[in-house]
Amino acid sequence: MKHIIWAASLLLSLPAVASENIAAVGSTTVLPVVSQAATAFHAMHPDVKVMVSGGGSGVGIAAMIQGTAQLGMASRETSPEEQAKLDGKVDNIIIASDAVAVVVSKAVYMSGIHALSLAQIADIYRGKVRNWKDLGGADARILVIDKEASRGTRHVFAKAVLGSSHARAAGASIISGSNNEEQSIVSRSNNAIGMLSNAWLNDAVRGVDVIVHGQAIAPTIEHVRDGTYPIARGLHVLLAKNASKNTRDFVQFLLSHDGQAIVQKVGYLPVH
Amino acid sequence: MMVRRLCKKWVIYPFIKHKVRHFLNPLKIFVALGCVSAVLSVLVLLGFLIQSSLPFWQAFGIQVLWGDAWYPYESLFGFLPAIVGTVWALLIAMIIALPCGLAAAIVSSEMMSETWRNLVRVGMEILAGIPSVVYGLIGLWLLLPFLQHSLDLLTGHNLLAAGMILSLMILPTIMVMSQDALQAISEEQRESAMNLGVDWQQRLFRVLLPQAWPGIRSGILLALGRALGETMAVMLVVGSMDRLPEPFYNILEPAQTLTSRIGREMGEASFGSLHFSALMGCGLILAVMAMGLSLLAQHRSLIR
Amino acid sequence: MKWFLMLLALPAFLFPLASLVYILSHAWDSLSWSLIFGAEESSSMIEAGQGLWPQIIGSLWLMLWACILSLPVAISLALFHALYASRRQQRGLMMILQLLQGIPPIVYGLCGLIVLVHLLHWGISLAAGGVILAVIVLPLLTSNMIHALERIPMEQTESAKALGLSPVQIIGRVWLPLVWSGVLTGILLAMARALSETAPILFTATVFSGVDWPDSMLSPVTSLQTHIFYLAQEGSDAHAVGVAWASAAILLMLILCFSLLALVLRRLEEKV
Numbered sequence: 001m002k003h004i005i006w007a008a009s010l011l012l013s014l015p016a017v018a019s020e021n022i023a024a025v026g027s028t029t030v031l032p033v034v035s036q037a038a039t040a041f042h043a044m045h046p047d048v049k050v051m052v053s054g055g056g057s058g059v060g061i062a063a064m065i066q067g068t069a070q071l072g073m074a075s076r077e078t079s080p081e082e083q084a085k086l087d088g089k090v091d092n093i094i095i096a097s098d099a100v101a102v103v104v105s106k107a108v109y110m111s112g113i114h115a116l117s118l119a120q121i122a123d124i125y126r127g128k129v130r131n132w133k134d135l136g137g138a139d140a141r142i143l144v145i146d147k148e149a150s151r152g153t154r155h156v157f158a159k160a161v162l163g164s165s166h167a168r169a170a171g172a173s174i175i176s177g178s179n180n181e182e183q184s185i186v187s188r189s190n191n192a193i194g195m196l197s198n199a200w201l202n203d204a205v206r207g208v209d210v211i212v213h214g215q216a217i218a219p220t221i222e223h224v225r226d227g228t229y230p231i232a233r234g235l236h237v238l239l240a241k242n243a244s245k246n247t248r249d250f251v252q253f254l255l256s257h258d259g260q261a262i263v264q265k266v267g268y269l270p271v272h
Numbered sequence: 273m274m275v276r277r278l279c280k281k282w283v284i285y286p287f288i289k290h291k292v293r294h295f296l297n298p299l300k301i302f303v304a305l306g307c308v309s310a311v312l313s314v315l316v317l318l319g320f321l322i323q324s325s326l327p328f329w330q331a332f333g334i335q336v337l338w339g340d341a342w343y344p345y346e347s348l349f350g351f352l353p354a355i356v357g358t359v360w361a362l363l364i365a366m367i368i369a370l371p372c373g374l375a376a377a378i379v380s381s382e383m384m385s386e387t388w389r390n391l392v393r394v395g396m397e398i399l400a401g402i403p404s405v406v407y408g409l410i411g412l413w414l415l416l417p418f419l420q421h422s423l424d425l426l427t428g429h430n431l432l433a434a435g436m437i438l439s440l441m442i443l444p445t446i447m448v449m450s451q452d453a454l455q456a457i458s459e460e461q462r463e464s465a466m467n468l469g470v471d472w473q474q475r476l477f478r479v480l481l482p483q484a485w486p487g488i489r490s491g492i493l494l495a496l497g498r499a500l501g502e503t504m505a506v507m508l509v510v511g512s513m514d515r516l517p518e519p520f521y522n523i524l525e526p527a528q529t530l531t532s533r534i535g536r537e538m539g540e541a542s543f544g545s546l547h548f549s550a551l552m553g554c555g556l557i558l559a560v561m562a563m564g565l566s567l568l569a570q571h572r573s574l575i576r
Numbered sequence: 577m578k579w580f581l582m583l584l585a586l587p588a589f590l591f592p593l594a595s596l597v598y599i600l601s602h603a604w605d606s607l608s609w610s611l612i613f614g615a616e617e618s619s620s621m622i623e624a625g626q627g628l629w630p631q632i633i634g635s636l637w638l639m640l641w642a643c644i645l646s647l648p649v650a651i652s653l654a655l656f657h658a659l660y661a662s663r664r665q666q667r668g669l670m671m672i673l674q675l676l677q678g679i680p681p682i683v684y685g686l687c688g689l690i691v692l693v694h695l696l697h698w699g700i701s702l703a704a705g706g707v708i709l710a711v712i713v714l715p716l717l718t719s720n721m722i723h724a725l726e727r728i729p730m731e732q733t734e735s736a737k738a739l740g741l742s743p744v745q746i747i748g749r750v751w752l753p754l755v756w757s758g759v760l761t762g763i764l765l766a767m768a769r770a771l772s773e774t775a776p777i778l779f780t781a782t783v784f785s786g787v788d789w790p791d792s793m794l795s796p797v798t799s800l801q802t803h804i805f806y807l808a809q810e811g812s813d814a815h816a817v818g819v820a821w822a823s824a825a826i827l828l829m830l831i832l833c834f835s836l837l838a839l840v841l842r843r844l845e846e847k848v
Contacts, residue, residue: 019796023783035785051796053784055539062542068699101578143426148344148512148542166345174427174526175512177536179811188417189427247616299744303660306652313711314676317687324690375584383578392589394839401594401835403772405801406824409808410595413817440595443588473577494678501680504777504805529684531775538686538779543694555686559679566678570671 019047020246026060026073028178029197032072032266033096033238034254041253043207048246054178058150060067064090064134064238070247072238075152075197079165089241094234095254099198100157101207101219102169102231107190108206111138115209115216118230122161124193126170132191145182145194152233153179157195162232199267204225221269235268297341321559325552336553342514342528344537344547355512357431357527361506364435364523365442365499370492372439373446378476382456393451400444409509411437416509423524429511431523437505442495443538449494453487456478456480493569497562500531507532530554596828603825606818612826628823630788634702634797635771635827637790641706642770643763646714650762653719659743670719677715684712685776693780703793705781712773713766720765724758725751757845764838768831773799800827807810 022035022216033055038050050071058070065085066110075098078086102121104113113135123129124144144171147154155165162169176182178199184194187204198219201207210215212230223229253259260270328336332349380392415436416428457480464478481488508514511526512533518525534554541548613676614627657666666747688787728751782802790797800823807820 021787021791023796025783031784038785049787051783051785051787053782058540062540066543066694068693100848132431141426148536148540149343150537166343173513174429175514175536177512178809180813184809185427185429188420191426276809299655299747300821303652303655306649310649310653310714313707317684317691317711319691320695321683321687370697371584372588375581376588378581379585383582391717395593397839398832398835399596401768401772401831402596403774403827403831405774405804405808406594406828409804409820409824410598412808414595414598428620440591443592454767496681497678501682503680503682508805508808514829531680534682535775535778538689543690544591550743552686552690562678562680563675563685566675569678570674 012249019049020244021072022048022244022247022250023048023063023069024050024052024237025055025063025069026238027057027235028054028180029057029075029098029153029199030073030095030237032199033235033259033263033268034237036262036266037250037254037259038141040258041165041250043248044253045246048236048250050182050250056148056150056177057152057155057269061086061238064240067240070240070243071250072236074236074238076165076233076236078238086238091239091241093143093237093239093251093255094271095237095259096235096263096270097224097232098199098222098232098235098268099219099224100153100160100230100231101196101198101201102184103187103192103196103201103205103207105143105189105192106134106204108137108193109208113137113208115211117211118161121193121210123164125162125171127205130171140191142171142191143174143185143189144172145185145192146175147195147232148175148177151177153195153197156233158229194225197268221267224269238260279419288482290364300406313453318559321552321556325549325556328549328553331546337557340516342409342533344529344541345540349497349546349550349553351530351554351557353516354528354530354533355557356516357434357510358500358529358531360431360517360523360527361434361529362496362499363511364432365438366492368439369443369446370435373443373495374450374488376443377447377450377454378480381451382476382480389451393448396444396448397414402441403504404441404502405504405508407437407441408505411505411509425524427511427526429509429526431510431517431525434510434527435523436528437501437509438502441502441505442499443496445498446488446491447543449491450484450488453484453491454571456487457483490569493565497565497569500562500565501558503531503535507535530558534558593617599708599821599824599828602818602821606815606822607825611819613820626648628800628803628819628826629825631788631798631800631803632826632830634787635801635830637702637797638705638777638799639767639770640780641702642709642713643717643767645706645710646717646766647763649710650714650717650721653718655747657722658725670722673715673719675828677719681712681773682775684708685778688776688780694823698794698795700780700783701780702790702797705777705797706793708776708780709770709773712730712776713770716769717762717766720762721759724755724762727758728754757841761838761841761845764834768834769840771827771831771834772801774805778802778805800830 031052035052038052042049057074060074061078063069063084064072065082078092102116111132113132116135120129120135124142129135130142131139132142149166158167160163174185176185179196182194182196183200183205186194193235196205198207198221207219209218210230217223217228219229224232237251237254239247260272263270264271278397336349337351337355340352340484341348341350342353380389384392411433415433419425420428461479461483465475470478506529510529510532512528513526517523517527534551537551541551582657585688657669659671670767685708692698692704692707693700701785732750733746736746741749777799783796784806785798787796787798804820804823807816807823
């Protein structure tokens with residue numbers, strides 16, 4: 001009996017290692033950078049673990065307000081209400097910039113849709129245009145992919161295209177969550193349009209140019225850098241003012257040369 | 273010492289029956305502690321569910337149940353699209369799973385040898401244990417592309433897909449429960465039916481099925497309860513579009529269910545906000561519906 | 577008629593079997609030891625290449641805590657049912673257990689989120705997940721134990737009482753040898769159940785990545801269930817999807833171990 005108790009207590013007592021856990025929560029756009037940086041940081045500081053999870057910018061900001069995470073990730077500015085709750089408690093640090101690309105399925109791109117104006121995109125999302133034919137493409141209904149209201153990408157996109165960050169999209173036909181989920185819906189369809197960070201573009205998911213003042217501008221890092229692409233944004237991490245030294249070190253690492261190399265590798269524009 | 277005496281008087285005494293009063297009987301203390309902690313934990317959990325959805329009900333009243341606009345950022349909380357979606361998903365699941373499951377139960381219970389019957393049963397019990405997220409994976413990667421191509425849809429995410437996945441999940445429940453009910457019919461009753469000279473088909477519909485009906489009915493209600501609360505699989509395939517199907521029988525467009533809404537929006541709603549409390553409201557509706565189904569399933573004499 | 581029924585029943589036998597085969601065949605390509613123990617370098621944007629070991633550990637920890645926490649409570653409820661409850665109390669207890677079993681797991685997850693994560697400030701943690709899963713498996717475990725105790729022949733208990741044995745002695749010497757296999761079956765089924773729940777731990781216990789061994793009860797974990805969920809949405813990354821299938825196969829095998837063992841035990845018991 002004694003042996004059993006002893007073995008059980010051994011099994012149950014979790015080894016207490018003197019290490020620190022940093023929970024990073026939020027935008028799935030920022031997630032790849034922080035996640036890869038976390039692995040690199042852990043290699044340098046074995047006693048620090050950065051635990052990364054997604055959920056969206058709104059989730060990250062909510063977690064900082066509630067104090068359930070040490071690091072928030074957001075792919076948009078904080079709203080005034082959020083700012084009021086966060087005020088004085090959190091530093092908002094931009095670690096990279098990217099473009100919110102207007103993406104279409106490969107088939108749509110091949111059928112001749114290479115560029116859309118902001119007004120055309122707005123018409124699609126408001127439900128005024130429902131067929132690719134009206135925009136010069138093939139005769140097919142448009143699969144309009146909207147995002148969950150909490151997603152930073154949606155805020156930025158809706159603000160640039162529809163005028164306000166929480167504008168309704170009456171033309172939407174499906175709601176997606178993370179960037180990965182949206183990417184998979186676009187690549188599986190032949191008629192989809194959606195919004196994605198430029199790092200998620202690939203052969204099956206093509207970014208169309210956005211027409212500004214008669215000029216078609218591709219969603220590339222270069223156009224984010226020179227400021228011509230209209231739907232660009234900063235990628236933020238939120239750091240509590242009373243954060244631990246290791247958490248600060250990790251943010252410093254994100255801003256360092258090595259951290260910014262990861263930013264570049266993922267496909268975003270470094271801050272320097 | 274004082275504390276111990278108080279404990280004896282107020283915590284342990286009332287629990288001990290007057291006949292056997294062993295003071296501080298360890299067995300009784302153990303049992304009492306267990307019962308109290310079970311009751312407490314369940315009450316606390318469900319109590320807080322009600323408590324935290326209260327601000328929402330106070331602010332909007334019961335009419336949210338038939339409001340059709342859900343825009344949390346505009347403080348519009350209409351539950352109707354999700355409720356309609358849930359009901360559709362359940363209905364589709366039942367339409368597929370009930371005939372199949374019942375037929376499978378009849379085949380395995382009335383037409384198979386004992387060895388095969390046991391084998392099928394073990395298989396079904398194992399299938400009932402497959403986690404829902406795995407069904408979601410199958411739905412996402414097998415069912416959605418299939419639906420999209422075969423029905424030439426804009427997207428495979430829709431209520432039909434959710435219903436089909438759910439039907440796969442509740443099939444074992446319906447089958448096992450129906451099989452149990454059929455097997456429970458005694459040999460005498462079977463034989464007396466044989467002696468009446470009715471053929472196999474008549475025996476099935478006049479004797480066996482009516483006899484087994486209460487058991488089958490609880491099986492159906494249990495399965496409905498399971499389908500109602502299923503989250504992961506539904507969330508992955510339903511499309512999460514908060515809009516009433518148009519027209520109302522259009523099950524080939526993305527829609528929303530109560531569970532998928534909770535799953536999608538739980539993370540973003542900050543604790544204490546109206547949105548959070550609205551989602552708790554969704555949870556409360558789910559709990560009430562599920563408890564209703566469970567009570568119906570237990571109330572055997574209700575329909576006969 | 578018979579043929580019609582057979583035809584109708586065919587999908588019920590075929591489809592579940594087919595999906596099982598489908599999972600295993602897809603998982604076969606990506607299952608390997610290095611996948612589990614994680615030797616390979618991360619290749620995708622999301623780190624799917626770290627190995628599944630942490631997820632397996634996390635799932636098992638959650639399962640273990642759920643059983644450890646609910647076992648004593650279940651035993652005491654079953655003993656209350658067998659020793660002290662009146663007829664009416666017994667019926668009431670069974671009814672409540674069925675009622676609780678009918679409540680969807682996600683509802684328990686929500687309750688846990690409010691009470692444990694927010695009000696008690698446990699945060700997203702192993703402890704919160706363990707308690708929630710314990711409450712979820714409690715009705716199942718308790719009713720299994722009650723049924724095991726009910727199968728004890730009355731005469732045995734009566735004769736033990738006539739011999740003047742105390743309740744504790746009756747339980748230890750007479751009941752335990754008779755019911756241990758039934759109790760074990762119940763525990764195994766509860767374990768399988770705890771392993772298969774996903775929704776209630778998604779917001780209360782798990783993060784996406786960064787944990788390989790939970791340092792304390794208040795540290796979050798990763799789990800196979802939620803890992804499958806995250807990876808399922810990885811549309812265009814073939815590697816990640818392969819890992820999702822492999823995780824599903826591993827999870828299934830774990831669950832099958834427990835439920836098959838339970839079935840074997842039950843068979844043995846029925847034969848005795």
